Amino acid sequence: MRIRYFAWMKRTVGAADEEVALPENVKTVGDLVAFLRARSPGHAEALAEGAAFGAAVDQRTATFDVPIAGAREVAFFPPFTGG
Amino acid sequence: MRIRYFAWMKRTVGAADEEVALPENVKTVGDLVAFLRARSPGHAEALAEGAAFGAAVDQRTATFDVPIAGAREVAFFPPFTGG
Amino acid sequence: MTVRVQEADFDVGAELEALTAGNKRIGGLTVFVGLVREMHVREGLHRERIDALTLEHYPGMTEKALLDIEAEARQRWPLEATLIVHRYGRLEAGERIVLVAVGSPHREAAFGACEFLVDWLKTKAPFWKLEETPAGDKWVAAHEGDDAAAQRWETKAG
Amino acid sequence: MTVRVQEADFDVGAELEALTAGNKRIGGLTVFVGLVREMHVREGLHRERIDALTLEHYPGMTEKALLDIEAEARQRWPLEATLIVHRYGRLEAGERIVLVAVGSPHREAAFGACEFLVDWLKTKAPFWKLEETPAGDKWVAAHEGDDAAAQRWETKAG
Numbered sequence: 001m002r003i004r005y006f007a008w009m010k011r012t013v014g015a016a017d018e019e020v021a022l023p024e025n026v027k028t029v030g031d032l033v034a035f036l037r038a039r040s041p042g043h044a045e046a047l048a049e050g051a052a053f054g055a056a057v058d059q060r061t062a063t064f065d066v067p068i069a070g071a072r073e074v075a076f077f078p079p080f081t082g083g
Numbered sequence: 084m085r086i087r088y089f090a091w092m093k094r095t096v097g098a099a100d101e102e103v104a105l106p107e108n109v110k111t112v113g114d115l116v117a118f119l120r121a122r123s124p125g126h127a128e129a130l131a132e133g134a135a136f137g138a139a140v141d142q143r144t145a146t147f148d149v150p151i152a153g154a155r156e157v158a159f160f161p162p163f164t165g166g
Numbered sequence: 167m168t169v170r171v172q173e174a175d176f177d178v179g180a181e182l183e184a185l186t187a188g189n190k191r192i193g194g195l196t197v198f199v200g201l202v203r204e205m206h207v208r209e210g211l212h213r214e215r216i217d218a219l220t221l222e223h224y225p226g227m228t229e230k231a232l233l234d235i236e237a238e239a240r241q242r243w244p245l246e247a248t249l250i251v252h253r254y255g256r257l258e259a260g261e262r263i264v265l266v267a268v269g270s271p272h273r274e275a276a277f278g279a280c281e282f283l284v285d286w287l288k289t290k291a292p293f294w295k296l297e298e299t300p301a302g303d304k305w306v307a308a309h310e311g312d313d314a315a316a317q318r319w320e321t322k323a324g
Numbered sequence: 325m326t327v328r329v330q331e332a333d334f335d336v337g338a339e340l341e342a343l344t345a346g347n348k349r350i351g352g353l354t355v356f357v358g359l360v361r362e363m364h365v366r367e368g369l370h371r372e373r374i375d376a377l378t379l380e381h382y383p384g385m386t387e388k389a390l391l392d393i394e395a396e397a398r399q400r401w402p403l404e405a406t407l408i409v410h411r412y413g414r415l416e417a418g419e420r421i422v423l424v425a426v427g428s429p430h431r432e433a434a435f436g437a438c439e440f441l442v443d444w445l446k447t448k449a450p451f452w453k454l455e456e457t458p459a460g461d462k463w464v465a466a467h468e469g470d471d472a473a474a475q476r477w478e479t480k481a482g
Contacts, residue, residue, distance in 0.1 A: 004382075006380060006382060006450070006452060007380055007452035007454070007463050008463045052466070056382070056385055056450070059382070059384050059385035059388050060385070060388065061389075061448070075382060075385070077382070077450060077452070078452065078463065078466070079447075079465075079466035080446070080447060080448065080449060080450055080451055080452065080466070081446075081451065081452050081453045081463075081464045081465070081466055081467070082379060082381070082410065082421075082422075082445060082446065082449050082450070082451020082452070082453065087224075089222060089224060089292070089294060090222055090294035090296070090305050091305045135308070139224070139227055139292070142224070142226050142227035142230050143227070143230065144231075144290070158224060158227070160224065160292060160294070161294065161305065161308070162289075162307075162308035163288070163289060163290065163291060163292055163293055163294065163308070164288075164293065164294050164295045164305075164306045164307070164308055164309070165221065165223070165252065165263075165264075165287060165288065165291050165292070165293020165294070165295065177337060178336070178337050178340055178341075179335060179336050179337015179338065179340070179341075180337065182336055182337070182357070183336075183337075186359070186418075188418070189418075190360075190361065190362035190417040190418045191361060191362060192359050192361065193358065193359055193360075193361035194356065194357075194358055194359070194442075195356070195357040195358075195359065196354070196355070196356050196438075197354070197355040197356070197357070198352065198353070198354050198355070198431065198434070198435070199340070199352070199353040199355070200351065200352055200353075200431070201344070201350050201351055201352070201353065202348075202351075203348065203349060203350065203351035203429055204348035204349060259348040260344075260346070260347075260348045271361060273356065273358070273442060274473070276356070277356070277435070277438075277439050277442075280354075280435075281435050284352075284431060284435075315432070
């Protein structure tokens with residue numbers, strides 16, 4: 001699955017995107033966050049509990065309980081500041 | 084003093100404007116309305132009691148209690164419908 | 167800071183460009199363009215279309231009224247730029263009638279002041295609409311909603 | 325009925341002309357143009373100017389988000405025409421960032437929907453601002469006022 005990061009999360013993680021192979025027990029956005037935190041200190045910092053970030057599954061905003069089975073990409077990003 | 088009429092009041096009165104010489108006891112917009120009503124049936128109809136019309140003294144909106152001494156023109160018109 | 171009353175059409179893009187040029191303190195520009203809408207009236211058993219209207223105004227007073235309304239808006243909101251252009255004369259369906267533009271550092275002020283100006287224009291500026299109906303020319307009656315829209319500004323804090 | 329995300333500037337006059345051309349059912353067109361405002365930050369004892377920012381976005385998701393927001397507005401208000409153009413990339417103070425235009429038979433709907441779209445753009449569209457400050461590039465933090473502005477639409481009837 002393709003994982004993407006935006007704005008400052010890109011720098012903290014150290015990559016704009018990465019391909020990850022997920023174990024079977026990673027079923028939701030929340031599971032994925034927990035799984036990614038273990039990949040590096042940068043991941044752990046960017047995706048820390050209590051940090052203000054949002055997620056999108058296949059380019060639609062998603063809460064942590066949204067399933068990711070079959071998704072092509074999941075993205076993580078800080079709160080939007082456009083407009 | 085120059086008296087002006089706008090929109091349908093122009094047709095009812097039968098003139099867009101007229102010069103009138105005012106007796107001394109005509110001191111306010113309200114006095115002027117009463118005075119003008121006596122000039123013709125058209126005036127009486129246009130300026131009838133209870134009719135919805137407004138006034139301006141020297142091009143500023145004015146209520147019936149506003150004095151007209153020294154004014155160059157007084158205008159009467161139906162409610163505005165612009166914009 | 168500008169009001170204009172004119173018979174000619176206006177170029178919205180050019181007006182806005184001139185209004186904001188060189189002012190880097192504007193974060194939000196809110197614009198309203200009023201257009202002549204194609205209307206229908208019941209005429210016996212038929213519905214007939216109104217294709218044009220004539221806008222009469224009170225030269226001299228109109229400019230004063232627009233300046234007063236603009237000054238009121240500038241007192242209520244922190245504005246960097248304001249423009250009101252209002253046409254008069256014969257206008258066909260689809261034509262522009264009025265342009266109101268307000269630039270402010272903040273979008274809330276730009277929206278608030280623009281809507282205020284449009285509401286007040288309808289009730290405080292000396293314009294009268296004469297519609298060309300199939301049965302002849304007809305003066306438009308004042309719209310109660312417009313008074314209500316203007317009145318809410320009397321009680322509301324800017 | 326149109327959303328566009330682009331690096332290039334847009335021509336407000338031409339966009340509005342194309343949006344309303346031939347539609348005689350539009351009585352009011354409300355437009356918002358967001359501009360890069362010259363900002364100042366405290367830097368030690370001095371106030372320093374921010375002259376530019378870079379707007380990052382999420383290609384693909386941005387277009388979807390704008391279409392969703394537009395669909396929501398069209399469900400809440402009777403609209404004849406809608407347009408959202410949002411830029412990304414490096415933008416200097418005074419440059420246009422976003423154009424939102426809404427045409428409706430009635431001005432109340434045009435104002436309501438335009439303000440709704442602008443509020444929602446700020447919180448629902450995947451854009452991030454990176455400011456060029458004297459101390460280096462700095463990501464802008466989300467503005468609480470924007471969330472509040474968007475949230476009032478959650479409880480308010482259109």
